[in-house]
Amino acid sequence: xxxxxxxxxxxxxxxxxxxxxxxxxxxxxxxxxxxxxxxxxxxxxxxxxxxxxxxxxxxxxxxxxxxxxxxxxxxxxxxxxxxxxxxxxxxxxxxxxxxxxxxxxxxxxxxxxxxxxxxxxxxxxxxxxxxxxxxxxxxxxxxxxxxxxxxxxxxxxxxxxxxxxxxxxxxxxxxxxxxxxxxxxxxxxxxxxxxxxxxxxxxxxxxxxxxxxxxxxxxxxxxxxxxxxxxxxxxxxxxxxxxxxxxxxxxxxxxxxxxxxxxxxxxxxxxxxxxxxxxxxxxxxxxxxxxxxxxxxxxxxxxxxxxxxxxxxxxxxxxxxxxxxxxxxxxxxxxx
Numbered sequence: 191x192x193x194x195x196x197x198x199x200x201x202x203x204x205x206x207x208x209x210x211x212x213x214x215x216x217x218x219x220x221x222x223x224x225x226x227x228x229x230x231x232x233x234x235x236x237x238x239x240x241x242x243x244x245x246x247x248x249x250x251x252x253x254x255x256x257x258x259x260x261x262x263x264x265x266x267x268x269x270x271x272x273x274x275x276x277x278x279x280x281x282x283x284x285x286x287x288x289x290x291x292x293x294x295x296x297x298x299x300x301x302x303x304x305x306x307x308x309x310x311x312x313x314x315x316x317x318x319x320x321x322x323x324x325x326x327x328x329x330x331x332x333x334x335x336x337x338x339x340x341x342x343x344x345x346x347x348x349x350x351x352x353x354x355x356x357x358x359x360x361x362x363x364x365x366x367x368x369x370x371x372x373x374x375x376x377x378x379x380x381x382x383x384x385x386x387x388x389x390x391x392x393x394x395x396x397x398x399x400x401x402x403x404x405x406x407x408x409x410x411x412x413x414x415x416x417x418x419x420x421x422x423x424x425x426x427x428x429x430x431x432x433x434x435x436x437x438x439x440x441x442x443x444x445x446x447x448x449x450x451x452x453x454x455x456x457x458x459x460x461x462x463x464x465x466x467x468x469x470x471x472x473x474x475x476x477x478x479x480x481x482x483x484x485x486x487x488x489x490x491x492x493x494x495x496x497x498x499x500x501x502x503x504x505x506x507x508x509x510x511x512x513x514x515x516x517x518x519x520x521x522x523x524x525x526x
Contacts, residue, residue: 229363231258232267232302232326235285236310247310250350252479254308256463257354259439262394263363267300270461270481271442276300290329297326304332304361308353310340317341321353323360333360347474385522386419386432387412387466392439400497404438404462407505412436415509417518434475434521436466441479443500445493454488460500464508466517468524476517480507 233255236247251268259266269284276299281287285307287296293305305324310317317340323332337353340346357363389409395401412420421432442461447454459482466476482503484496 229303229361230265230267230301230326231304231306231357231361232271232296232300233258234287234305234307235269235283236308246346249477250308250346252463252477253347253350253474254353255441255479256439256465256477257350258357259392259441260354262392263358264304266441267302268441271300272296273299293324293326293329297329300326302326304357306353306357308337319349319353321356323357384419384433386421387434387436387521388421388432389436389438392437395438395440398440398443400443400460400501401438401440401462403497403501404440404504407501408436408438408464408508411505411509412512415513415518418521431469433469433524434466435469436464439463439465445496447488456486456488456491456493456496458482458484458496458500460497460504462504464512468521475520476512476515478508478511480504482507 233251235251255266255268258264272280276295279295280299281292284296287293288307296302296305303326305326307322307324309320309322311320312318319337319340320334321337322334324330325332335356337349337356338345340349389405389412391398391401391405409420412418419432440460440462442459445456445458447456449455461479461481463477463479465474467474480503482500484499484503486496486499
């Protein structure tokens with residue numbers, strides 16, 4: 191083989207490698223992509239218990255998801271994140287997905303490296319929380335622990351934080367020393383501000399367009415409601431800092447195209463959580479996880495219009511619960 195032929199083959203190989211790598215680079219630059227190194231933890235729903243109201247268990251699970259995702263060390267997944275094509279193969283009641291085969295199937299469907307489940311059992315008059323960590327690839331139990339007793343309202347709020355710290359330590363996401371402080375509720379502020387709300391995006395999501403749209407949409411809706419003063423711009427406050435902080439966290443975002451018979455559709459999914467905390471105490475006064483699904487014909491939509499509808503739906507859901515729980519009144523009682 192002569193030299194020119196050899197150089198021609200080398201050049202072609204380099205060109206082919208560049209073309210193969212290009213889609214990956216393009217996708218990784220998309221604002222909706224997740225951090226490449228963040229492992230995924232799937233949180234199974236708690237096993238049904240005759241001693242608990244479903245609503246209390248649901249709140250416990252939501253707080254656990256928020257605690258795990260707070261510092262962006264892991265990606266949290268739940269039943270909403272299971273692809274439609276894989277859902278039929280899994281149990282209707284996911285709390286029964288405990289066998290090795292089912293856990294492996296769940297891990298393959300969602301990409302979860304870790305699967306986590308809590309169970310609440312009665313011991314005489316006490317409720318005790320047990321936790322299990324499973325390997326999403328092998329389906330094997332990694333660790334089990336009795337987390338503690340649920341005796342007071344404080345226990346219901348603190349237990350998800352304790353569970354998150356234990357999972358992060360046991361799965362090697364953080365060291366035992368780091369697990370003592372990560373994740374934890376927002377640190378109390380030494381300066382109590384006037385009654386009002388500052389709005390921010392979760393620290394690891396500031397470049398995501400859907401997070402910015404949600405923040406801006408929430409700011410407009412809160413301002414229009416007239417219940418409390420709201421920061422006028424990202425990071426801005428009016429004079430003294432406001433008393434409360436609202437944090438927007440995007441959990442899942444996707445816009446895809448599909449064909450049904452002869453029509454082409456653009457389907458969008460958005461799941462996001464709004465958390466409002468008292469800066470002076472770190473106490474959470476409002477949490478709402480909202481999900482929106484939109485389907486529009488391709489000829490009458492684009493990605494931006496679908497995202498706009500998704501954001502509007504999520505913000506509308508947040509505001510509905512914000513108003514029904516009379517959050518402004520709660521805030522004024524603690525911050526006149």
